[in-house]
Amino acid sequence: MSAATPIASLGQHVGDEILVEGWLYNRRGSKALQFLELRDGSGIVQGVVAKKADAALFEAAAQLTQETSLRVRGVVSEHPKRPGTYELKVSALDVVAAPTEEYPISPKEHGVDFLMDRRHLWLRSKRQHAILRVRAEIVAAIRDYFDGNGFTLIDAPIFTPNAAEGTTTLFETDYHGEPAYLSQTGQLYMEAAAASFGKVYCFGPTFRAEKSKTRRHLQEFWMVEPEVAFMDFEGDLQLAEDFLVNIVSRVLDRRGEELKVLERETAKLEAVQKPFPRLRYDDAVKLLQEKGIDAKVGDDFGGDDETVIAEAFDRPVMVTHYPMDLKAFYFKRDPADPSRALGMDVLAPEGYGEIIGGGQREDDLATLEAAITAHGLDLETFDWYRDLRKFGSFPHAGFGLGVERTVAWLCGLKHVRETVPFPRMLNRLRP
Numbered sequence: 001m002s003a004a005t006p007i008a009s010l011g012q013h014v015g016d017e018i019l020v021e022g023w024l025y026n027r028r029g030s031k032a033l034q035f036l037e038l039r040d041g042s043g044i045v046q047g048v049v050a051k052k053a054d055a056a057l058f059e060a061a062a063q064l065t066q067e068t069s070l071r072v073r074g075v076v077s078e079h080p081k082r083p084g085t086y087e088l089k090v091s092a093l094d095v096v097a098a099p100t101e102e103y104p105i106s107p108k109e110h111g112v113d114f115l116m117d118r119r120h121l122w123l124r125s126k127r128q129h130a131i132l133r134v135r136a137e138i139v140a141a142i143r144d145y146f147d148g149n150g151f152t153l154i155d156a157p158i159f160t161p162n163a164a165e166g167t168t169t170l171f172e173t174d175y176h177g178e179p180a181y182l183s184q185t186g187q188l189y190m191e192a193a194a195a196s197f198g199k200v201y202c203f204g205p206t207f208r209a210e211k212s213k214t215r216r217h218l219q220e221f222w223m224v225e226p227e228v229a230f231m232d233f234e235g236d237l238q239l240a241e242d243f244l245v246n247i248v249s250r251v252l253d254r255r256g257e258e259l260k261v262l263e264r265e266t267a268k269l270e271a272v273q274k275p276f277p278r279l280r281y282d283d284a285v286k287l288l289q290e291k292g293i294d295a296k297v298g299d300d301f302g303g304d305d306e307t308v309i310a311e312a313f314d315r316p317v318m319v320t321h322y323p324m325d326l327k328a329f330y331f332k333r334d335p336a337d338p339s340r341a342l343g344m345d346v347l348a349p350e351g352y353g354e355i356i357g358g359g360q361r362e363d364d365l366a367t368l369e370a371a372i373t374a375h376g377l378d379l380e381t382f383d384w385y386r387d388l389r390k391f392g393s394f395p396h397a398g399f400g401l402g403v404e405r406t407v408a409w410l411c412g413l414k415h416v417r418e419t420v421p422f423p424r425m426l427n428r429l430r431p
């Protein structure tokens with residue numbers, strides 16, 4: 001254990017001499033004073049070194065360069081004009097390691113590619129730090145929500161023998177001579193687990209070989225997928241709504257500081273309350289047409305269409321009853337109109353696009369088998385999945401929420417690339 005005091009807790013140490021272990025984030029100096037911005041992961045504090053007080057210490061401070069790792073001792077005081085802001089009157093500093101080269105990321109503007117190539121260093125910047133803190137809060141909120149509502153966490157495998165979300169986005173690997181695919185979704189396994197545990201969820205990375213470069217697509221992204229036995233489509237919509245409201249309010253409650261760093265307009269997030277508007281697919285098409293967009297029934301919505309639909313509402317909108325032809329094989333048909341799926345997409349406001357996809361699953365064996373075949377998939381690979389319809393088939397439903405798009409929305413980021421520590425994109429595998 002280190003004897004250092006986290007910067008975040010300096011408020012409890014006013015008047016004390018404490019030790020900070022961290023890095024030099026920035027330095028400003030005048031003839032009389034050196035201001036050292038120190039960061040330790042928990043926060044940032046300004047250390048002040050006065051020449052008058054200690055000339056040798058002042059000289060040492062004046063030599064420090066950005067990202068030097070340090071141990072700094074000093075007495076904590078509260079800023080006279082800014083309550084809640086603390087300073088450190090530095091009494092001693094030890095350089096742990098001085099950078100061997102000039103740090104490449106300076107406070108000036110850099111291009112995104114330049115920064116992405118140095119993502120391992122860029123993570124140290126204030127904005128990136130704030131984004132990943134919000135991400136960690138969202139992840140914790142997701143776990144707490146399901147753990148606190150009677151769900152059991154069931155981990156889905158990553159190597160899978162079959163496609164579940166279409167064959168065009170599969171990453172194939174060699175599994176000892178047999179092809180295996182990186183998981184696009186844990187859903188099918190959650191359906192199996194729901195028959196044992198009732199309410200389950202999985203939460204992990206999923207993979208899609210998306211050939212398009214968009215601001216909403218990653219090759220590797222995290223998805224949480226609840227699945228509930230004996231829950232119908234209506235129950236699924238209500239679960240998604242309750243879940244999202246909970247996540248947003250938790251982030252507003254606990255990550256206000258980070259949202260401030262990100263200059264996120266929080267009023268727009270406070271509007272995220274139940275009930276969410278619901279819009280049938282056909283009405284969504286009409287809405288697009290009214291806005292002058294060339295859309296017709298049977299078309300899938302692109303990212304821009306989703307933005308236009310969402311802009312009509314101040315909170316997430318649930319688009320339902322898509323044509324079966326646009327949906328994966330496992331969707332249950334609407335008994336009132338078998339050409340339509342009991343499926344939903346939840347579109348986030350402000351142009352952040354689809355954050356949730358889900359629905360009720362086909363539970364009739366013959367109908368499911370026909371759908372598997374119609375999608376050009378091989379019945380045999382789905383033997384185990386078909387078993388679920390042979391042995392006590394049950395109505396069930398669930399959904400998947402993409403973590404990165406949720407982070408982008410809550411943080412107000414245009415692109416998902418900064419929502420994950422080390423993004424995997426069409427043209428980027430490194431660092």
Ligand code: 4AD
Binds near residue numbers: 226403
């Ligand atoms: O709508 P999708 O494809 O749904 C499923 O995978 C279902 N099996 C989930 C279920 O019912 N259990 O994906 C769900 C969500 C999307 O709404 C989106 O938020 C996210 O996953 N997503 C992606 N996020 C980033 N990059 C990509 N390439 C994504 N593809 C989907």
Ligand code: MG
Binds near residue numbers: 345
């Ligand atoms: Mg979808």
